[in-house]
Amino acid sequence: MENPEQLIRKGVHHDGLKQGAVKAVLGGMAWGVVVVALLIFGRIFWDGAPVLLKPDFPFVDTSFLTEKTETLHIFDDASGTRHSLPASQYHQWAEKNGSDAVFNETSYSYSGGGIAGPIVGTALLTLLSIVLALFFGVSAAIYLSEYAKDGRFIRLVRLAILNLAGVPSIVFGLFGFAVFVLAAPVFTDVPSDRTLFALPLGFTWLSFQGWNSSLIAGSATLACMILPVIITASEESLKAVPQGFREASLALGATRWHTIRKCVLPFALPGILTSSILSLARAAGETAPIMFTVAVAAKDDFPWQGTTGPLGMLQSQVQALPYHIYTLAARIPTSDYTQRAQYGSVFVFLLMIFLFSAVSITLRNRVRSKLKW
């Protein structure tokens, strides 16, 4: 067929070079992210995995997960062999062989033993803060989506919640310190000297003296931090439940609360769980809010030891993984002997968050598959 003007022809568009360049730059950016992620995870995995995993059965070095953190002692014995032992074993060794047998002794804080304390602390903090945040957050979301009439006040409340989500975590830390650690009310027979205000109730006192640095203060602070995300996402998922379910239930003579409980909340649950997964990782990972409210660098016993009952546990301080990692990174000199604790902690921390997320995603998918419309 004749095609003298060749309006449609083979070959590259005259702008081809520019098009290709744009594609290359955009693609480069996208792949750059992958490279950075791989570098981060690769390094942590490369150096951290050997701490936790070993080549023979049962493949996991459980001692790193179950032992408490100790100071690591490095020394030569009389024959010049180098030893590196955590504090407890070092003292035994020194007792047995006499302290004369120890040469060139150096010690590294927090580098020996395992990280059982921080693991337990982070698990407790995360769990408790998620429970608190879900309780308060879902209640608020139900009010906002099901009861509140849209008006200026409600718009103000929503704006406040959105803004709360943007507050830096260190500010939450200071807020938690000021409110939960120093000023929250407790029932006590003997109000502390530094109480802000003590209300006599006859049989006991309601004293605004704070919860001290404790598990409950830290969890409450973390809960405040993730509350805005939980409220916003829960409200969205409540709104996504078809209006028809509410109408059908109300038309059958159900009360409003019954309708919410049976016909709205169950179907909003998958969405609420999704939002809490993200919050969970955030609550587990933050360092700033727990610095002033609960975390300690070193602690010899688990939170439930030396306390009475679960309420006593809430009052104890804990170690936490993010704070522990901060301590390892910033407070002790880095050497060949500290790398095990440093990379191992980060590796375990990542695994833990991965595990948390995996469990919640499974849970959500199970709920979601059960409640479909």
Next chain:
Amino acid sequence: MPAIQVNGVDFCYGDKMVLKDVTLDVPPNQVTAFIGPSGCGKTTLLRCFNRMNDLVPGARVTKGSIIIEGADIADRAIDPVQLRRHVGMVFQKYNPFPRSIYDNVAYGPRTLGEKRKSALDEVVERSLRRAALWDEVKDRLHEVATGLSGGQQQRLCIARTMAVDPEIILMDEPCSALDPIATARVEELILSLRELYTIVIVTHNMQQATRVSDRTAFFYLGEVVEYDTTRKIFDNPAQKRTLDYISGRFG
């Protein structure tokens, strides 16, 4: 004694008046159809009968009364929860809960506090039989209701409404989302239920009104233009506007 007495009702959404001085009596154990073009207020009136409009902010009856069982239900002091057990409703879009067929029908009785399994089983079977659905679903009562066909889902919603034993059933365009065969089955069902319940049905489909209803009210711009037996409305309407509408000249 009419099942529902509407006396000079004005109804507003905020400042917008959607019903003007509506007066009509719905007779018991008959099917009454509300017809009229979109936005003429027929659904609004229907939703007044079980106070469903309470959910809409700014919606209220500003004048007149609606008497059901001797009580003025337009009065805000009336407990809508009690009223709705007496006046059931079937919606335009079938809306079974995404639970089992059994749980859907048992929802109402359970809400009323019925826990005995035997009693629930009995209510579920009776309601499904009345809705002509029992034979189709009796072997899969515990399968999820949203797996049924559209027509079956709507009949399930009717069964669910009947499970709380209302006297009056309101139907808001119950067939508008259904195909012709499913529509025919629902219409059959409505006719068979006439002896047991007072039924008010809103419909856009005039053939449907002639097929299922005993009396028809024609609404236009928030007013009742004409209300009479269905035969009279469709064969020999008194008003020209009614004639224009039923002959398809507008609407």
